[in-house]
Amino acid sequence: MTKPKGRTSSGPSGGRRQLKVRVKNAKHKPSSRAWLERQLNDPYVAAAQREGMRSRAAFKLTEIDDKHRFLKPGARVVDLGAAPGGWSQIAADRVNAKDDGASDPGGGRHGQVVAIDYLAMDPLPGVQFLQLDFMDEEAPGKLKALLRDGGADVVLSDMAAPTTGHTRTDHLRIMSLAEAAAEFAYEVLAPGGAFLCKVFQGGSERELLVGLKQRFASVRHVKPPASRSDSAELYVLAMGFHGSDSGAAEGQGPEDEA
Helix, strand or coil: CCCCCCCCCCHHHHCCCCCCCCCCCCCCCHHHHHHHHHHHHCHHHHHHHHHCCCCCHHHHHHHHHHHHCCCCCCCEEEEECCCCCHHHHHHHHHCCECCCCCECCCCCECEEEEEEECCCCCCCCCEEEEECCCCCCCHHHHHHHHCHHHCEEEEEECCCCCCCCCHHHHHHHHHHHHHHHHHHHHHHEEEEEEEEEEEECCCCCHHHHHHHHHHEEEEEEECCCCCCCCCCEEEEEEEEECCCCCCCCCCCCCEECC
């Protein structure tokens, strides 16, 4: 599998327009057929395969970082819920992470990517992977031990709990993961650091957002084009970490992007 090069990516527009594929196999349940048809006709899935990406999710991070530029060469990155590696793959390329962590010829330092997931993940150049549930009480300490100087410049979280089919329950479960990711970010981020986290639209984000607004210079909702329009999936991007308990008033919400 090839490693992406540079910040640019052709994405879904990089290939020829494909005819819509329909699945007619009677062995598939209607729900399975619908999912398979969506995958076969998804331009981001095709682009991921064409460009050697681990998953279509790689384009979500690519699109967000292309606009906000928080994955800088030399940065230390933690990727929570990393498998199968789409975000780690992009992060390692953009921060110039190397397996040996050595200095570059110009006197600077290569970046670092530390990733964690309870699922297995095939090795990626420049990525240190820990197979462990992030919610395990030992996980934060083990991640910190892998980080240079015990700190990070960017914390990414694309974690999502297995869905139950009950919208309210699923929302509360992912918000629990988001809040845990934020608490970890508060502990490890260096001044000026960034935090990007998946949430679902559902109205119970207030506590998370209040905490972020108190500790970061800017907090905004982002929904990259690669995130399916019919999905409740949304991302919160907080930038300019300052670690103070003071900040914007509690009633002020994050910025929303079109």
